[in-house]
Amino acid sequence: MLALIGLGLDGTEISAKGLSYVAGSDEVFAEFYTSLPCVDMAEIERIVGKPITVLTREDVEERELPLERARTCTVAFLVMGDPLVATTHISLAARAREDGIPLAICHASSIYSAIGSTGLMLYKFGKSASIVYPEKNYFPKSFYETIVQNKKRGLHTLLFLDLKADRDIYMNPVDGMRLLRAADEETIVSTIIVASRIGWKSEKIVYGEVSELSSLDASFFGPPPHCIVVPGEMHFAEEEYVELFRYG
Amino acid sequence: MLALIGLGLDGTEISAKGLSYVAGSDEVFAEFYTSLPCVDMAEIERIVGKPITVLTREDVEERELPLERARTCTVAFLVMGDPLVATTHISLAARAREDGIPLAICHASSIYSAIGSTGLMLYKFGKSASIVYPEKNYFPKSFYETIVQNKKRGLHTLLFLDLKADRDIYMNPVDGMRLLRAADEETIVSTIIVASRIGWKSEKIVYGEVSELSSLDASFFGPPPHCIVVPGEMHFAEEEYVELFRYG
Incomplete structure (x- = not known):
């Protein structure tokens, strides 16, 4: 068995x-x-x-x-x-x-429901996606297409960060945000939530401008696991809740 | 505290x-x-x-x-x-x-991740929605719009069924499927998964044609909680897994 x-x-x-x-x-x-x-x-x-x-x-x-x-x-x-x-x-x-x-x-x-700790409603999340490391001559942007499609419908996007656990490689949120900004030529992503170690004693949720958060030192967010949420349209109650995590 | x-x-x-x-x-x-x-x-x-x-x-x-x-x-x-x-x-x-x-x-x-027990990949789920009881002169169809929008992107849809726990009212999957078929004038929904009591000892997952499953007696699916999944495009491995739950 x-x-x-x-x-x-x-x-x-x-x-x-x-x-x-x-x-x-x-x-x-x-x-x-x-x-x-x-x-x-x-x-x-x-x-x-x-x-x-x-x-x-x-x-x-x-x-x-x-x-x-x-x-x-x-x-x-x-x-x-x-x-x-x-x-x-x-x-x-x-x-x-x-x-x-x-x-x-x-x-x-699981992060699929625990991401509710950000105060965003789960039923308003669209498809999730992963930000993966670019390779030589190849910059995978499908995660960005997912954000765009979700945004069009007012939906939130949960983004996982690339990991290669057997080689001890974990993308940090700052690298994730930089790849996101590089893909975001039309600047449709302004605010963002970085969710670090959700459910752990050292849980850290940070809400702010992607331009600001992506300029921080990676150590600010601590060790993995991390994920990023791109909020869609927020209800008043969601806005009020995420403000509790506002950076600065 | x-x-x-x-x-x-x-x-x-x-x-x-x-x-x-x-x-x-x-x-x-x-x-x-x-x-x-x-x-x-x-x-x-x-x-x-x-x-x-x-x-x-x-x-x-x-x-x-x-x-x-x-x-x-x-x-x-x-x-x-x-x-x-x-x-x-x-x-x-x-x-x-x-x-x-x-x-x-x-x-x-939570059902948001445990629905993975159907064999469908979680990252391929779009927005979730609820099938709610119609009221006099009002037949809420927003759940159907969600299915249509998800289907367009090849995504799966998790559907919750209306409940009024304080009045002991729980929509059964057969009523849910009938409301879905009534909304589905273009017949875009063919196969469906009914997931009953996921995570319970009496868990029951049934995959089949909505036309066939909706004609069953509600007792077939047992007591609540229930939910329904409308699959989008399935990967070969997903198809193989859901076939384990094929009705009949």
Whole structure:
């Protein structure tokens, strides 16, 4: 049996249901290569009350260790955020279903709903997008098209920042804003929200002009994870709330 | 101090962090009027290990009980799903911030990310919308406009169904599909996913033709909560996954 268990935003938001699955498991695996390595493993082991084996991408995607072990024993597989967000986990769940391995999903907090901490209404978010690092002769602008399309409908845009966790590379919000400004030739983006470590003790939400925030030192926003929100049309109550996070 | 704590989708997805806030609180409140009353209160009290006082809409919005008590003691306020999704909770958080009452938010699972259990990719969802009950001489169609706009961009649409929890009224998926078909004069919606009790033990995901599913008896889908997804363009991996839920 395979239980796919979300650890939530900061690793301490595993659910009571998830904890009960860990308690009943023969083996506890975790992976952090789809998210970030700066979680406190000792703290997570203390919370779940069992030792955890951290798997690499090869362990999961090539050796299919969680799936193989789940054929004969009860496996708890811990992942950051909510499971079934990353393609890797969806594939794993699909494989388990196909092979007739009993599957349990334990949901947990995720940035897709926790971004409500900014005070923006979730139902007013349009498609989300990722700002990715440009490569030689290639500057991917599809994230900007998403903002433009959402803006036309008055919708907010949640922007993820590129990460290559297995190489310890995380785009910082200042680099993200610079790429956004480079794409934004018509200057349709004026104000912006930088949401850092949502759900963590060190959570930091900053609202302000993109021209101003993008000139700050990256250290101002602290370590990852970060995301950026481009607000669409704001209701009075939303405006009032985001003002609580105004820079300066 | 006020801790706004999500109970997650089924009430058992409160986080380890949330549990620690409950443990340290002087008083534990909960409200269910923004969601649904069919949670197992005894089970939730067993999980959190403390007696819970369930508040009415008047207690929260007029008497502002959680806020008043939080001025002098440590209050844990439990709500279904992720906090800061419902306007009521955002207002409460805003009031706490304005009045200088220390505020903690404990995120939990929410349909906004758990809908990933359908196998559809979250970043391909557009704006969400609600199918609401028509009133005399008034048939609100804005949810349909949202579907049309999302479809144009190839995006999926998450549809909530009307609920009036304080009057124990929950739109069932069959009524929801009928209202959708009535609005859909150009028949742009063919296949649909009905997602029932996502994250609950009795979770049921059904994929099929809206013409076929809307002719089923409402009891087929079981008790609330329900939501409906209108898929946009599906990637091959998404198609393969939703086929696991094909009706018939």
